[in-house]
Amino acid sequence: MQRFVFFGGKGGVGKTTISSAYAHKCATAGLDTLLVSTDPAHSTADVFDQRFDDDPQRVDGYDSLWVMEIDPEREVSEHLMEVKRALGDQVSPSIVNEIDRQVELAHQTPGAHEAALFDRFIEVMRDSEEYDRVVFDTSPTGGTLRLLSLPQYLEGWIDRLLSKREKSVDLYEKAAIGDMEPRRSAVGDPIIARLRERKENFEFAGETLRERSQFFLVLNPDELSLRETERAIESYDERDLPVGGLVMNRLTPEPDPEEDGRGARFLRQRVETEREHLQRVEREFTPPLVAAIETRIAEVRGELLAEVAEELDVSI
Template identity: 55%
Template sequence: MNQFLFIGGKGGVGKTTMATTAAIQRAMAGERTLVVSSDPAHSTSDLFAQSIGDEPTPIDGYDRLDAIEIDPDAAVENHLRETKRALTDQVSPAIVNAIEPQLKLAHDSAGAYEAALFDRVIDILQTAETYDRVVFDTAPTGGTLRLLALPDALELWIDRLLEKRTRSIDLFESAAIGDRTPRRTMSDDPIVQRLQERKDRFEFAARTLRTETSFYLVVTPDELSIRETQRASDRLAANELGVDGLIVNKLTPKPDESERGAGAAFLRSRRATERERLETIKSIGPPIVATVQSQREPPAGDQLEELAPTLTFE
């Protein structure tokens, strides 16, 4: 198992429940563990019945378990502030003010939300050395995966930019013979530096996700979830990220043999359908690392500790 675990899957399949369960399991195995959620509904704090902040918060009742709930709106705000700060270093405040409406608009787009979230995830990846294990309760989505291809695109862009700037500085120099100033400003050009920084950051993320991360997808035995899992698995593979395992959640429990009522007949029929669907799930490829039944109550607290041993990540 790698240092970083990502638990993905369609909406409502049980990502938060399973990520939290996985984190409890690792902490109870003696590993210093961090669980990271980006769920705006703050369901991780609900599961632990305590408030959790945007920075590592120790979880009551565990010696080695911290949690973070990323606030996606705050992440977008920070991103906007940081972009403005970086711009202020490079151009006049008048220009920053003039383009502020465009900046705001860009940060209101759907892609910005994902980009800001991914930025925060990269921060956590970079500062996670105090943890043996970090469990993220979401896998990268389509937009985030596209960001992984960004280092290559940025490389081309930076090269072209450097070429253009070299050419313009050469022209400037042939006009002002003897004045070497432009050549000196070239190497610490703030725009090029900033682009280089971004590129290094995405490169780090792409490398970490490919070499130090395990991906698990939660799937429920219904057609929509199975199809989505197939798609997510293909999409991850296309980005050189393999899925390490599937967690099948919300399987119908077995009625007692002696039960003869309509309820028992319903459960038996559902279970027959689910057996077929399990075959389809197996054919997706990655191994099934856990099968979890639908519980009577939404699992929380002690129930998560009971579920913890059923997840087999190795």
């Protein structure tokens, strides 16, 4: 298995449970494992009955399992401050206010969460060499896929900006217009340096995602979830990202054979419909089905987590 393992899928399908179970599996097999949770509801805290934050913390009762929780809201505001500071250093004071307004507006757009989170993911991927396995329960916003294509999009864009910026520095040097000093060469230019850094960052991310990562998609046995998963598989394929398998979660449990009544009829009907969906996944979807997991009555934690981990037919 690759070092970085992502569990994707729409909000509510059970990504946190499945990725916690997989992290449990890796850790109990002796691998130093980091679970990175981005769920704003902080449900890893429920799974392991322990509070986590932005710094990896060892989980009680495990020798080699660590958890960190990334809060997307906090990432966005820190990202905002960092961008403002970086731009403030580079532009003339007269337009700082206008730029601050533009940057604030940009951070209110729907993509801002994903952009900030992705920056954080890249940091984690860079700084986690001491772990054998890093497991992400990807953001439930559904924008994750778009994010993953950022490197390709941005590389061309940054290249164009870079060449424009280099031309304009060149012009400044030749003309030495106004009070601009000729020392503004491309080498020491702070804007070019920053663009290069961003580009390099995204190149690293693209390579790491394509070559050192594996993606699993979690889904539920209903029409909508199948449709969304189909679309997700296409997007991963388009971006050459390896989808290792599908995890069907939240299957309705069957009633006992002797049960009879309104409840049992309801459940049997459900189980029947869900079985059709499951068969369609096995028949029509390219990535293999690596687990089909029944809904538990109790919350998945402790003993149950080990049980779910057992059901995951995923190598560690």
